[in-house]
Amino acid sequence: MHTEAIDPPGIIWQRVSPKYVTVRVVQWAVGNLLTVLVLALPLFLVLMDVWAWPPLWLAVTVPSVALVLAIWRLVLIPRQVRAIGYAERDDDLLIRTGIFFQRTMAVPYGRMQYVDIGVGPVERGLGLCTLKLHTASPGTNAHIPGLPAAEGARLREQLAARGEARLAGL
Secondary structure: OOOOOOOOOOOOOEEOOOOHHHHHHHHHHHHHHHHHHHHHHHHHHHHOOOOOOOOHHHHHHHHHHHHHHHHHHHHHHHHHHHOOEEEEOOOEEEEEEOOOOOEEEEEEHHHEEEEEEEOOHHHHHHOEEEEEEEEOOOOOOEEEEEEEHHHHHHHHHHHHHHHHHHHHOO
């Protein structure tokens, strides 16, 4: 069920690259591997008779719960990536994210101070980038991850030109 506040009528959303799922899975794997290793350390110490506390059931339960939650997040990653979208309108750029907690942000072109493109090692290998919009408000966290590099460059130039045109008109 969509509401007009989140999904304005007549908007055609541009989606990010499906390759961005790979970036998110790599981030997931690194983060969860470290988490499960840290949470499994008490289990290892209990099994080696180095440490008497925590009890064995607790030492097994905590990493198991962490593993189940990690797998749940892994299952959600493709859907989260499909939920990311953007739309260029006459006066602003709309950015949409989220599955459970949906968010649509409108960034007026006249408020953009500069547009930045960032690329991590996994993104670079897949030909992707993240477009970051810096506005007059320091609280704005507008970014579009998972863009193909050519689309990111095009969007950066387009948004910068529209921002300059709006600022010149003030």
